[in-house]
Amino acid sequence: MxxxxxxxxxxxxxxxxxxxxxxxxxxxxxxxxxxxxxxxxxxxxxxxxxxxxxxxxxxxxxxxxxxxxxxxxxxxxxxxxxxxxxxxxxxxxxxxxxxxxxxxxxxxxxxxxxxxxxxxxxxxxxxxxxxxxxxxxxxxxxxxxxxxxAERAISKIQEHGYSFGAHIMTGIAGKGRSIENAEATADFLNRTKPIRVVNFSMFLHKEVPLYKDIRAEKYQAASETENLIEEKRLIELLGNETCPIFYDGFHDYLEFRVRGTLPKDREKMLKQIQAKIESYKPMQNDYAFVNGECTPSLEKSDGTGKVWKTA
Known part of the structure; x- marks a missing residue:
């Protein structure tokens, strides 16, 4: 096909x-x-x-x-x-x-x-x-x-035997709300008990309605550092011994991925994220737009060019 x-x-x-x-x-x-x-x-x-x-x-x-x-x-x-x-x-x-x-x-x-x-x-x-x-x-x-x-729908499918995987987006709440969003999202996930959580950390597409909100100053994008800080707080709170959760976090702009089972791998994952935060501090206000296909077309928000160069 x-x-x-x-x-x-x-x-x-x-x-x-x-x-x-x-x-x-x-x-x-x-x-x-x-x-x-x-x-x-x-x-x-x-x-x-x-x-x-x-x-x-x-x-x-x-x-x-x-x-x-x-x-x-x-x-x-x-x-x-x-x-x-x-x-x-x-x-x-x-x-x-x-x-x-x-x-x-x-x-x-x-x-x-x-x-x-x-x-x-x-x-x-x-x-x-x-x-x-x-x-x-x-x-x-x-x-x-x-x-x-969402809580009602998930409870409904779980009663019938289905499992569910949750997709989330660190950075979606915008600038200055990383901790607030991490704590609310962790609370939701711990209550609903997904078997997996996949975090596609947010980057911004020029061809979607949200870009117009950014241009109109109705929405301020979180920086990549904020996204990492949000993910760190999320991983601190997510999962417990009676209900382990597999977590997989993608940061396409940073070419960074962290994954493991929570709480078993929590400390290892937190160390990975903290190391990335430390290494990325010189560019703490940076984030990216996409204009076209996703990964190959990531462009820096300051207009200085593409994130990754192609040969």
Whole structure:
């Protein structure tokens, strides 16, 4: 199948077969996101999905784990999603783990009976863009949920056996709010108990609505140092012995990543972050914009050029 747009899936799904069932994102309104902004949302026909499954089967593929793309496949109508799941089991009866992205609104729109049926048909983990534990930040960033709605939706899927992975963004609360956001987000995560937390530390896209807010001085971006300080406080608070959480933090602008299981690896991870804070102090007010594709097009906010040079 020819893939449309950017490949976007959680890092823990890198060994899964990615089966596109939609193009783009059905919501696509978050102020900071440009992953699917240029793609008109559409559901792929079942015939196209079946053709891809047949193609892989004919190549002697043996799929045991599948990730459904693109953005928020769980938001598809339940009956349509069940048809896709039935096709998967028709060609790959040994597939016992089907995961995908979800939105809080999409979860809340499904009944308990629908959630039970979908779990029975093989869906196991949902990845949810939580982003922040602060109510006003969720509202400003045009997320599709409140904190209370997120807690209710997560409790609902967990009652039916699903696990969930949380996506967050250090820096999303803006300049001067790193500690406040870390503490609110840690509180939310400790209450909802995700199996994994992935932090895509925020950098700023010139082609998204948030950039207009920056230009209009309605939003001040946090520096990369602030993002690291926020992550340090988050890791200080996240996870406990009775409910360990795997944490994976990405700072694309700094080419820095910290990961481990909390609380077991807490001290090691805190030392890594503190060392990065110390080494980065000379550029403590620096942050980056993106103009075009993500990593290759990171540009320094002061206009001095690209973050990484290409050969």
């Amino acid at each position: 020819e893939y449309e747009g950017r490949i976007c899936r959680p890092p823990m799904e890198r060994s899964s077969f990615m089966l596109p069932v939609m193009a783009g994102c059905s919501y696509n309104k978050c102020k900071f996101c440009n992953l699917f902004r240029s793609i008109k949302y559409r559901e792929l026909p079942l015939s196209q999905i079946e053709e891809e499954l047949i193609r892989v089967k004919n190549l002697n593929g043996n799929l045991s784990k599948i990730f459904l793309g693109d953005g928020s496949a769980f938001d598809l109508k339940t009956e349509h999603l069940l048809k896709i799941l039935n096709l998967i089991h028709k060609y790959f009866p040994d597939c016992n783990c089907i995961n995908m992205d979800a939105t809080i609104t999409g979860i809340l729109q499904k009944t308990d009976a629908e959630l039970a049926r979908l779990y029975t048909h093989g869906i196991r983990t949902l990845y949810i863009g939580i982003e922040s534990g602060l109510e006003d930040v969720l509202l400003f960033m045009n997320k599709d949920h409140t904190r209370a709605e």
